[in-house]
Amino acid sequence: MADYSNLEKVRLEKIAKLKELGIDPYPRRVDKTHSVQEVIDLFLADEGASEEIEIQAVLVGRIRSVRPMGKVTFAHIEDGTGRIQLFFRANDIGEEQLAFFKDHFDLGDFIQASGKVFRTRTGELSLWVSEFKMAAKAITPLPAAKDQEVDGEIVSHATLTDPETRYRQRYADLAVNPDVREVFRLRTKTIRAIQHFMDSKGFLEVETPILQPIYGGAAAQPFTTHHNQLKQELFLRISFELYLKRLLVGGFDKIYEIGRDFRNEGVSFKHNPEFTQMEFYWAYADYWAVMDLTEEMLAFVVQEVLGSKTFVYKDHEINLDKPWQRVELRQGILEKTGIDINDHKTGAELAKAMKSLAMEFNPKASRGKLIDDLLGQYLEPTFIQPTFVYDYPREISPLAKTTPDDPNTVERFEGFIGGMELCNAFSEINDPIDQEERFLEMGRSYSSVEDEHHPLDEDYLRAMRYGMPPNGGFGMGVDRLVMLLANQQTIREVLLFPHLRDS
């Protein structure tokens, strides 16, 4: 039995009264003829015509405001398409029915109302109610006191703002905060736009296993699980990479996947334990081609979703026009810190050079890790406008091909927008022997410093031995892209149900 508040007890009594009257507070069916938006469109299209047609409609929606005025009552209802005013008058429905409405209907209830569409004396488009019935009774009041509509904008008063309640009870948040609903519409549009673009370029969308016996493709701690009947330990994937590249071996030249990755790591404004990733693999392309495609894709997505090549994030106007700024990692670090990473071939040497910098770091970290620290500290926050950083250290990129002139540097780039890493791509290793060595290198380096180890995926190497076309691969955090497009500063605002501790 739930612990009901006083407000809820009042509503439970109303439910009991309805039942006494033989009225089902939760009827199985409603007789809706139009959505709110349909009725508005119909009325506006007809309005001003020489012969106006009376529009009769049965609407169903949630009551968002009620203004009883004696023998007349106004209310606003809202469905998924919009909001419209209801007009009840004792002359039409009788005083008993009007009293019945006032006594048994509350904010948050769903109501079915029949009547004709008209404009009130103040000009508001409304439904002149001739009949109504309960469509679904609410027990808990919505956590917003009242809404008003001003020039088409819905202004909420004393709205729900507490982040904890908003995330834990997202249904209530969505019900009362239309701008939150808008963010999630934008999210879906973003994913659709990515799909449209990739499809138009001839890429095939595929699905690969989420439950994996061996995880890989990224450096992250996995979630583990277990298959009871098979008595098999399984991991939730941390990336799609190794499965998608198996498909290159199988003869799919252009493939992509949009789906959920799971990483057992800290939670922050840009990290959620489960997040949406988009990866593509493109046979016969290298990282330069991937870079070009990335520019084209993001320009398309932004245009499709926002109708513009530019958008505002925080206080910045971000411009997605091609080409993006391109910064070689070594050059970028040299300019910002005066350190030429090529002059320091080991982690210890680089750490020594970094002592003059005002930043904290682990002096025992590997050279690659230190370079990544420098990137994160000195470059990443400055890349507000779209920027590619390219040519990364070999040791933090075990799946990327080396550059032709330096075995310690790989053909890899990351894309940054709004001071945040958005995507990561490289010319993928397709030499199975090289790949095996690189896996083994990682095994060594990881057992010494970091606590992560990556099981060697022998089946992946076997696949590669059958012959893998040269290819470029790409991964992008979709949540982060949505953060940018929706101008949201935390990933929780673009996840319907962000991860929270048990309450």
Add this chain to the structure above:
RNA sequence: GGCCCGCUAGCUCAAUUGGCAGAGCAAUUGACUCUUAAUCAAUAGGUUGUAGGUUCGAUUCCUAUGCGGGUCACCA
């Protein structure tokens, strides 16, 4: 995991030096036939996140703890 901030009525927020825990909206009752944060009058609503401690007295001070937020660490 470290540090900082927050947690008071259904929602948004007050509460002086430690001195009777308040307001607006929502709710209840009444008035009101074109309102729109309707208005007006009245009523009710609280284990101040939880558990301890100091004190004559704790929303306030102290300790522990839960949850949330920020930040740092972690996150090729």
